[in-house]
Amino acid sequence: MRIPILKLHDYLLISVQVDLDDQTALQFQEDVLNKIHQEGSKGVVIDLTSVDMIDSFIAKVLGDVVDMSNLMGAKVVLTGIQPAVAITLIDMGIVLDEVPTALDLEQGLERLQHELEG
Amino acid sequence: MNHQIRALIHEYRSTITDEWLKEVEKFRGENYLQTISDTVYQNTNREFVDMLFRTLDREEEDVKASISEYTDRLIQLGWPLNYITRGLQEFRKATVDTLIKKEEGRALEFYQEIEDWTDEIVNILVSHYSGTWENTFFLQKMALKELSAPLIPVFNNISVMPLIGTIDTERAKQIMENLLTGVIEHRSQVVLIDITGVPVVDTMVAHHIIQASEAVRLVGAKCILVGIRPEIAQTIVNLGIDLGKFPTKSSLKKGIEAALEMTSRQIVEIDE
CATH class of the missing domain: 3.30.750.24 (STAS domain)
Known part of the structure; x- marks a missing residue:
């Protein structure tokens, strides 16, 4: 199972529509980085609206993707994290400190634009 | 309960009642009952004793029902639980004392029988009272929850x-x-x-x-x-x-x- 990565101008749009398992998450990490390299993207939006569950490993992988993409010069925004998911993450003590977040895809793109300009 | 003891209790009913009333009068002031008028106080006490004697002859289910009904009234009137339990303790003492005075030598037997009788009543009373408290507590909690956190x-x-x-x-x-x-x-x-x-x-x-x-x-x-x-x-x-x-x-x-x-x-x- 691979997660589709769409290119829109300078950005990459990724909508995660399945519950991530460990293998898919690692594959996804690799795919995103390759795609950034390939397209020279400046920003990435990862939309998690349809994700009902994030465990500690997936959270770590997502955090890693953000760090790695930053190293490659692409800013990442996570969008649409569900309340239940947020509560679980906080309860597990995972705060995803350095990761920018936004309410939905629209605001995520706005935020990216804002950060890249400013 | 033993028929003989039951009969004895009925026989000395008035003595027991008088003894008991004397005892409870002593600690009336300690509780918050000073505001209640003397007539209401005495009536309720009488009723309490009557109810206790009535439970002697009844079947278990009947006893439960009549005590429940009486307790509900007490709760509405706001009588404190410790007054009732203490009253029951005094009642037990009064009954045992009176019986022992009249019929010496059977103290242990009296004691056990009467203990069983009053314990059951205490259980019903306490569970009823705490049930009401839990209910009130629950309602208040609900109210608090409703007022809790609007966005x-x-x-x-x-x-x-x-x-x-x-x-x-x-x-x-x-x-x-x-x-x-x-x-x-x-x-x-x-x-x-x-x-x-x-x-x-x-x-x-x-x-x-x-x-x-x-x-x-x-x-x-x-x-x-x-x-x-x-x-x-x-x-x-x-x-x-x-x-x-x-x-x-x-x-x-x-x-x-x-x-x-x-x-x-x-x-x-x-x-x-």
């Missing part, structure tokens, strides 16, 4: 959650849920948590607030903590709580100005 949208993308009263773990959980679902529902970018009405902010409350604001950040909005009174600021610093991660303001007014700034807006006066 109010004030401008586009800006919402306020005023918190009033002490925050415990259960309430904190509810606050967090309301906060997150509200943020998504109103598409808020900035949420102001107003703690003007929270009397004490200790490490636990601070922890809950920090958790809530971090969860809000995860779903994609920002939190501003407003309404920090001087004494709250003092406690927070003295306890060494780090609130540096998210912005704080002293009043809701300043918080709203900051929130407008964060969403690139401002309030301007119109020149007429």
Whole structure:
């Protein structure tokens, strides 16, 4: 199972529509980085609206993707994290400190634009 | 119960009653019953004794029903439970004493029989009283929950959650849920948590607030903590709580100005 990565101008749009398992998450990490390299993207939006569950490993992988993409010069925004998911993450003590977040895809793109300009 | 003992109790009924009334009169003043008029007091006592004697001859189910009914009335009148249990203790003593005086040598037998009889009544009384308390407690809890944590949208993308009263773990959980679902529902970018009405902010409350604001950040909005009174600021610093991660303001007014700034807006006066 691979997660589709769409290119829109300078950005990459990724909508995660399945519950991530460990293998898919690692594959996804690799795919995103390759795609950034390939397209020279400046920003990435990862939309998690349809994700009902994030465990500690997936959270770590997502955090890693953000760090790695930053190293490659692409800013990442996570969008649409569900309340239940947020509560679980906080309860597990995972705060995803350095990761920018936004309410939905629209605001995520706005935020990216804002950060890249400013 | 033994037929013989039952008959004996009935026989000395008036002596027992007189003894008992004398005893309970002694501790009437200790309880909050001074305000009750003498007639009501005496009537209720009489009724109590009558009920106790009536339970002697009845089947278990009947006993339960009549005691329940009587207890309900006592609860409505606001008689304290400790008065009733103490009254029962005195009643047991009075009965045993009277019987022993009349029929010496059978003390242990009397004691056991009467113990069994009154214990059952105490059990019913206490379970009834505590049931009423639990009920009241539950209703109050529900009321508190309803008043708990509303999220109010004030401008586009800006919402306020005023918190009033002490925050415990259960309430904190509810606050967090309301906060997150509200943020998504109103598409808020900035949420102001107003703690003007929270009397004490200790490490636990601070922890809950920090958790809530971090969860809000995860779903994609920002939190501003407003309404920090001087004494709250003092406690927070003295306890060494780090609130540096998210912005704080002293009043809701300043918080709203900051929130407008964060969403690139401002309030301007119109020149007429």
